[in-house]
Amino acid sequence: MELEKRGVATATVCSAPFLRPARAEAQHHGMPSVPFVKILHPMATASYAAVGEEAKKVLSEIINALTTAAFYKEEAVSEPDEKNNVFMVDGGVGELNELFYERGWTDGLPIIPPTEGNVRAMLSQSHYEANATLGFLPPSMNPVTVEKLAVNAVLAGCVPDYFPVVLAAVEGLLDEELGLYSMQTATNTTAPLLIVNGPIVKILCLNAGGNLFGPGCRANATIGRAIRLILINIGGEVPGITDPSTHGQPGKYSFCIAEAEDESPWEPLHVELGYPKEQSTVTLIGAGG
Helix, strand or coil: CHHHHCCCCCCEEEEHHHHHHHHHHHHHCCCCCCCEEEECCCCCCCCHHHHHHHHHHHHHHHHHHHCCCCCCCCCCCCCCCHHHCCCCCCCCHHHHHHHHHHCCCCCCCCCCCCCHHHHHHHHCCCCCCCCCEEEEECCCCEEEEHHHHHHHHHHHCCCHHHHHHHHHHHHHHCCHHHCHHHHHCCCCCCEEEEEEECCHHHHCCCCCCCCCCCCCCHHHHHHHHHHHHHHHHCCCCCECCCECCCCCCHHHCCCEEECCHHHCCCCCHHHHCCCCCCCCEEEEEEECC
16 A cells, blocks of 8 residues: 555455455545456465466456556545434333344343433543543454443443543553454454453452353453454454354353463463553454354
C-alpha cells in the first residue's frame, strides 16, 4: 500500500479466504481500488505442478496490475454517522434480540439490551471520556471508542464493575505485539485468551479454580464474551467472511480465566512480567483449542 501511495503500481497476491480482510484494510486506508489477485487456498501444501498451474492462471492479472498506473487515490475513509448511534426498537427483548441477530451484532446468543441507562452505568466505571478513541481494531480497522466498548459490555451481560477489566483487555488487544490481525483472520483456532491477576480477581470473584475454562462464573463468562462481541462488532470479525477459521473453537465465545495465586508454588504471572503483586493486570495471549 505504501508503494501505491508513492505512485508505484503493485499486485497483491492473496488466497481466497484472506481476500475479504485484505479489502477491508485497504478500505480503511482509503485505498478501496488497490488491485488484489486471488489465488486458490491452500498453496503451502500444494504440489509444484498445482502451484505452477495456478501461477499461469493469474499471471496475466499480475502483469496487468503491474503495468497499469498505480490505483491509489486520495479517497476519504467513510466514518459512521454518530448522530445515528441511538435508535428505538418497538417490542420487547425478544424483538430486540432478533434485530441484533439479523444485523450480525451478536455471537448467536441472546444479548442484554444496551439501553442508555445501562451504557451510562458501564461508562461510570471508566477513567476515559465516552468519546475517547483508543485505537483501531482489525480486520475492519474501525475506531474503538469507549462508548462502543461499554455497549458491547452491556450486550455481553457484564455488570459495571467488570468494565475496567474489559478496558484493560482491549488496551492489550490494541498492542501490536499481540498480533491480533493474524488471530482475527487465521484459518486455525487461535483466539485471545485473557489471564487476570491481582486483587481484582477476588474483588470480582473471577474463577481461578476448578472448571475455570467452563461455565458457571458470571465474571469469567461475560468479560470474555464482551471481548468477543467487541472483536465482532468493532473489529468486524465475521465468521466465514473475515474470520476464515476452519473449525473455530469454544474459546471464541468467551476466553477469560484468572490465576489461583495463593495456591501456586510459583510467582504470579504478572509478577514474572514485572508488575507489582498488588497491581491488577490482564495478560493476553493467542491460544488455540
